[in-house]
Amino acid sequence: MLTSGTFLNGLIHIGEKNFGGGRAGEKAAYGITEQLVLLGFESGRMKTGTPPRVDGRSLDYTKMEEQKGDETPDKFSFLTSSKPLAKQRSCFITYTNQEVHDILRTGFDKSPMFTGRIKGLGPRYCPSVEDKIDRFADKDRHQIFVEPEGWDTIEIYVNGFSTSLPEDVQVKAIRKIPGFENVKMFRPGYAIEYDYFPPTQLFSSLETKLVKGLFFAGQINGTTGYEEAACQGLMAGINAHQSVKKLDPLILKRSDAYIGVLIDDLINKGTEEPYRMFTSRAEYRVMLRQDNADFRLTELSYKLGLAKEERYERVKIKKQAVDDIIKYFKNHSSIPEEINELLLSKNTSIIEHKQKYISILLRPQIEITDLQKHVPEVNEFLSKFEKEFIEEASIQMKYEGYIQKEQLFVEKMNRLEDVVINDYFDYDRVKSLSNEARNKLTNIKPKSLGQASRISGVSPADISVLMIYLGR
Numbered sequence: 001m002l003t004s005g006t007f008l009n010g011l012i013h014i015g016e017k018n019f020g021g022g023r024a025g026e027k028a029a030y031g032i033t034e035q036l037v038l039l040g041f042e043s044g045r046m047k048t049g050t051p052p053r054v055d056g057r058s059l060d061y062t063k064m065e066e067q068k069g070d071e072t073p074d075k076f077s078f079l080t081s082s083k084p085l086a087k088q089r090s091c092f093i094t095y096t097n098q099e100v101h102d103i104l105r106t107g108f109d110k111s112p113m114f115t116g117r118i119k120g121l122g123p124r125y126c127p128s129v130e131d132k133i134d135r136f137a138d139k140d141r142h143q144i145f146v147e148p149e150g151w152d153t154i155e156i157y158v159n160g161f162s163t164s165l166p167e168d169v170q171v172k173a174i175r176k177i178p179g180f181e182n183v184k185m186f187r188p189g190y191a192i193e194y195d196y197f198p199p200t201q202l203f204s205s206l207e208t209k210l211v212k213g214l215f216f217a218g219q220i221n222g223t224t225g226y227e228e229a230a231c232q233g234l235m236a237g238i239n240a241h242q243s244v245k246k247l248d249p250l251i252l253k254r255s256d257a258y259i260g261v262l263i264d265d266l267i268n269k270g271t272e273e274p275y276r277m278f279t280s281r282a283e284y285r286v287m288l289r290q291d292n293a294d295f296r297l298t299e300l301s302y303k304l305g306l307a308k309e310e311r312y313e314r315v316k317i318k319k320q321a322v323d324d325i326i327k328y329f330k331n332h333s334s335i336p337e338e339i340n341e342l343l344l345s346k347n348t349s350i351i352e353h354k355q356k357y358i359s360i361l362l363r364p365q366i367e368i369t370d371l372q373k374h375v376p377e378v379n380e381f382l383s384k385f386e387k388e389f390i391e392e393a394s395i396q397m398k399y400e401g402y403i404q405k406e407q408l409f410v411e412k413m414n415r416l417e418d419v420v421i422n423d424y425f426d427y428d429r430v431k432s433l434s435n436e437a438r439n440k441l442t443n444i445k446p447k448s449l450g451q452a453s454r455i456s457g458v459s460p461a462d463i464s465v466l467m468i469y470l471g472r
């Protein structure tokens with residue numbers, strides 16, 4: 001498995017200076033790209049950047065706005081052994097201003113971005129500060145998030161001030177930001193260029209098409225970001241294991257998980273700029289919720305030998321609890337005397353006759369917690385269940401119509417996924433395909449008609465032609 005991040009021929013830029021490195025203070029890795037290219041791989045160049053790190057003790061926080069953490073923070077894990085954060089440190093907000101921008105502009109003629117020394121394309125969604133003042137010249141200020149790096153450090157991450165301008169320009173400009181007048185800079189911001197391998201050279205398992213048993217994950221595939229890298233590492237790890245054990249690869253569908261969306265996008269569409277996972281990239285957002293990640297994936301993980309018994313058992317308990325709650329709301333009714341006061345207070349029409357709790361809950365003005373607080377019978381029933389289970393049941397009831405609609409759509413699309421295309425299919429034989437579709441299909445070798453339909457340049461007309469050809 002290759003997970004080389006920004007290290008392959010990594011080149012760090014600070015103003016006119018540039019030097020080899022994988023990250024600040026670490027050596028780049030040379031020779032790997034070249035060996036892969038000799039094997040027939042295509043490589044490309046991307047860039048990313050980072051802001052200066054500063055000494056938190058040198059900042060004047062009275063000139064900034066405090067940004068407290070969430071009052072009731074959520075947590076990633078579904079296990080009860082992990083607790084939400086009890087202790088948090090605040091972040092702060094301050095802003096750049098015209099003076100800061102003017103000073104930054106004095107460095108533009110030495111900026112590797114503007115002089116063309118940086119060839120790789122950077123992430124559109126995390127532009128450097130010089131990029132922002134150039135692209136959004138009408139804005140007279142930009143937000144800066146002042147973020148502590150952790151509990152045991154005085155180091156501060158100056159989020160929003162990513163830059164590769166000369167160090168002296170960075171220092172002069174940053175000192176004009178309110179609160180930063182006396183700042184002590186530990187490390188300047190920099191940009192880094194590195195090699196990546198266009199991910200259309202991979203199967204959905206993240207195994208490379210050219211070399212059996214070789215898997216790529218993370219930034220080497222053209223992504224950027226912690227979660228993007230972590231999920232690919234997990235999938236490549238699982239699939240390397242499956243491959244060694246001669247088992248089928250684990251492929252998550254676009255309707256199973258954001259991981260499925262990310263890998264499917266990468267291998268079918270490729271990416272020319274650092275790829276980040278956005279919820280907007282997923283077409284099945286009603287189903288891909290964080291509250292049901294355990295329902296979607298824990299059983300799969302358990303069967304692979306990853307999730308422990310304890311985790312799997314908890315999912316089963318949650319499923320049963322959610323079913324019980326939904327059954328109760330579908331089978332029990334509220335009477336006018338019991339509920340009308342609540343309905344009035346929430347500006348929604350009162351009821352004349354008995355009505356099932358579920359139909360009251362479907363009103364947008366009413367939350368399950370309202371019924372819990374207001375109706376003793378509901379409260380008594382729900383008191384047996386954990387808050388997380390009650391929330392899950394509420395989501396499933398309130399959005400049932402949308403969830404079902406999406407489910408039907410997924411089933412329709414999955415029928416295309418079931419039409420298998422073998423690796424040796426000769427697209428040249430299908431004369432009515434467009435030339436672009438023929439080239440892309442031959443290169444990418446989709447495993448199914450569904451995958452073929454998502455390749456950029458393959459039109460619905462091409463899919464119809466293939467469908468007929470494949471006897472559907």
Ligand SMILES: Cc1cc2nc3c(=O)[nH]c(=O)nc-3n(C[C@H](O)[C@H](O)[C@H](O)COP(=O)(O)OP(=O)(O)OC[C@H]3O[C@@H](n4cnc5c(N)ncnc54)[C@H](O)[C@@H]3O)c2cc1C
Nearest residue numbers: 003004005006007029050217218219220224225226227229
């Ligand atoms: C300064 C900086 C700040 C960032 N901030 C954020 C952020 O706030 N949020 C976010 O989501 N993302 C952030 N990112 C991006 C994120 O860190 C990366 O996208 C992600 O870590 C990539 O993961 P990876 O596993 O692909 O590579 P990396 O995490 O870069 O890991 C690559 C590893 O490969 C090792 N390696 C390289 N060459 C060799 C070799 N020849 N032999 C053996 N080992 C080798 C390296 O030592 C390193 O441990 C930041 C990146 C940088 C550089």
